[in-house]
Amino acid sequence: MISEPTTLYCENHPHVETTLRCNRCEKPICAKCAVLTPTGYRCTDCVRSQQKSFDTAVWFDYILAIGIAAVLAFIGSLLTTRIGFFTIFLAPFAGIVIAEAVRFAVRRRRSKRLFQLSAVATALGGLLPVLTGLAAGFLVIFPYIWPIVYTFLVTSTMYYRLAGIRI
Ligand SMILES: [Zn+2]
Numbered sequence: 528m529i530s531e532p533t534t535l536y537c538e539n540h541p542h543v544e545t546t547l548r549c550n551r552c553e554k555p556i557c558a559k560c561a562v563l564t565p566t567g568y569r570c571t572d573c574v575r576s577q578q579k580s581f582d583t584a585v586w587f588d589y590i591l592a593i594g595i596a597a598v599l600a601f602i603g604s605l606l607t608t609r610i611g612f613f614t615i616f617l618a619p620f621a622g623i624v625i626a627e628a629v630r631f632a633v634r635r636r637r638s639k640r641l642f643q644l645s646a647v648a649t650a651l652g653g654l655l656p657v658l659t660g661l662a663a664g665f666l667v668i669f670p671y672i673w674p675i676v677y678t679f680l681v682t683s684t685m686y687y688r689l690a691g692i693r694i
């Protein structure tokens with residue numbers, strides 16, 4: 528191969544010339560392989576190995592998190608029919624309680640997927656009374672507006688609280 532010493536070729540694509548280097552391992556990478564991180568361009572290998580250190584959740588954390596989030600969200604959703612309008616004020620508080628309960632149960636282990644699945648479980652738990660009500664044909668009798676408002680608020684606060692805080 529004839530090449531000037533200054534010409535770099537991507538490590539993953541030997542025919543692609545590039546001027547970029549991974550700022551962690553110094554490996555030449557092309558634009559396709561480079562990942563822009565807050566600290567500059569990195570190769571996909573470095574990004575992956577970095578993500579692993581943030582990913583500490585173990586398999587039963589998922590079961591714990593999903594179970595706790597769904598059950599607590601479901602109980603809260605049932606209560607909204609009693610508290611009505613006050614749901615708007617109490618739902619974010621419920622979201623914080625659920626996030627803290629999940630975090631306590633998984634002993635502060637973390638992963639992005641764990642947070643996402645917890646949010647999905649919260650949403651499903653919150654909507655369960657609505658879904659069962661619809662299935663049973665209580666379309667007119669059951670006041671759906673509060674469980675739906677509640678689900679929206681509780682899911683967003685829960686996710687923000689759980690995923691937003693750096694440990
Ligand atoms: Zn690298």
Ligand SMILES: [Zn+2]
Pocket residue numbers: 537538539540543556557558559560
């Ligand atoms: Zn490449």
